[in-house]
Amino acid sequence: MKKKYLLAPGPTPVPAEVLMAMSQPIIHHRTAAYREIFSEVNEGLKYIFQTENEVLTFTSSGTGAMEGTIANLLSPGDKILVVRGGKFGERFGEIGEAYGVEVIPLDVEWGSPVEPADIARKLEEKGDIKAVFTTLCETSTGVANDIKGIGAVVKDHEAVLVVDAISGLGAMEFKPDDWKVDVTVAGSQKGLMIPPGLAFVSLSEKGWKLVGESKLPKYYLSFEKTRISLKKNDHPFTPAVSLVIALREAVKMIKEEGLENVWERHACLAEATRAGVTALGLELFASQAPANAVTAVKVPEGIDGTVLVKNMREKQGVTIAGGQAHLKGKIFRIAHLGYAGQFDVTLAMSALEMVLSELGYKVELGRGVAAAERILLESKG
């Protein structure tokens, strides 16, 4: 028996209470019993999204909802500005191209956040841009973008601001209504602590206006159909009932802790993780604006990053993530996301110290753990 720990940036661990909720007998979705559950979920989602707007629920992974924002907001030939500073930012561009939208890229070095001023400049230069697509936490690089700053720049422009908050929601402060975010996308298997399979979108009035004008094809991911059904706490198509039931449990837990405490917990775990890896002589990949959902670390010289991640999983039972695309083998990523506590950070440091040591990297055992502990102790104060 080897105990297993899941510290990847999604899927994230699911609390036992939530897993047990999923093992209840299935119920039909066109019943008062289901609508009551979904109504509770919908109220909870508005709280977690920090929005007065409705939150639409889709049975799909986060990418489905990302595609939904393209298909529901735009028309053929529309211009969009896409911040590309990681795999998920790039994905918006790929979807836009698949739909025949004119994608204007704003390339940012992977590992760095986008400068709101650069978005402002692009908006001025290009004119008639319909939407700006960016990411709260770019999961592939561990970078947090300044959404508040970006919102301040986009708000006076005709363009709507679309934010992929898939891995950021529930892990870091995010106030779309205050920050003038028009469209927020999220997924179930990150901060919301349930298995993958649900995705969410909420839209401002400015966002809905664009939906009214959109001419791209959509059906299953139709925001309009989903909004109409939502009024009766219903869905246009059969939802993943067991995941919605799981979400009710997870929402309860988040409400009990209080969203600001949830953010604070993530901030503390992230800081402890950063302190731990730094104390081991490792370098943060996203040192300028590290996210609180996941910490990306450069693989040190002479170490094979793929082997590091493999040994973490196979020898230590700790699943973390490697790098994606051109970062494969060059970074590793430790998540502290969702159902995560302080000893998830210390065990990650322990496992990392042992794996690095075995790979011949000079490491003082316990040093990373100690550095993390110091942060964790301070935060209790």
Place this chain on the structure above:
Amino acid sequence: MKKKYLLAPGPTPVPAEVLMAMSQPIIHHRTAAYREIFSEVNEGLKYIFQTENEVLTFTSSGTGAMEGTIANLLSPGDKILVVRGGKFGERFGEIGEAYGVEVIPLDVEWGSPVEPADIARKLEEKGDIKAVFTTLCETSTGVANDIKGIGAVVKDHEAVLVVDAISGLGAMEFKPDDWKVDVTVAGSQKGLMIPPGLAFVSLSEKGWKLVGESKLPKYYLSFEKTRISLKKNDHPFTPAVSLVIALREAVKMIKEEGLENVWERHACLAEATRAGVTALGLELFASQAPANAVTAVKVPEGIDGTVLVKNMREKQGVTIAGGQAHLKGKIFRIAHLGYAGQFDVTLAMSALEMVLSELGYKVELGRGVAAAERILLESKG
């Protein structure tokens, strides 16, 4: 405490073994452990689909996969022939129209199957039709279409044959390879006995050829991306991991019973249900070609169909389905689909007898149950 019974045509009851599998700790999908599970699922799906072709898995409801067939097979302006004999047949037409495809309807009276000869005639008349869309079991009417006959008609034509087998798969004989079906669509919450949230598509070589020519936009539902990932028992986007794990359990159960026995069980339960309702003096809605997944029954004169369904659920704890669209209040539908046994049929008859009796319909208590029992006894022979 009132025991509850789910006899609706999806979601269908989930066996306890499957529910318990879903309450296992979540695992990451980019691991050998997951790929082993998904590989087992994929083998099982090919068996249940009775196909040598790969079966693609999507995280969506069945409608997502239906949309996938339009978006992945067609190009703007393509002509398609859509058999419209119920709500789900009509849905293909709606999706086609949303995507700018020319939909040629073949309208069939709700409650009747389509005549293969009528499809042949339309194909001759119209020419250059790219695809024919029809339904194995039209869930909204309880009609079984003669897919074998339709396959024989379409096979020599340029058009591909797309079959919505969402509620029919695993409930009635279906041999897409032998019958020359090019594209089969299915869902998780019907004969596969797991909760909603997964959908499936398998394609013949002729189907894949059309995919290669298609110009309609797709990304999340891309068949090509999904096929490439499937080669490594992987997914292009995060799948609903817990549902895939559930599916492994359900697939095991179906294999253990043997697919032909599963079909035979459904045939027997369906026949018993038809005998039961007929013995109560009720009339089958789809008398000409009733499906083995769900039995649609006309609401007798003087009875409010909506109240009947409501009383079944609220007074008897038995969830059945009412009519959809213009059939609302005019029919009710009892499913015998997936995890269903003989006493699901007899309890449905019991509940129906009591509800009808209370609503003032002249019914001899026990008569429907007895008629069902006679069929069930015979089938043991």
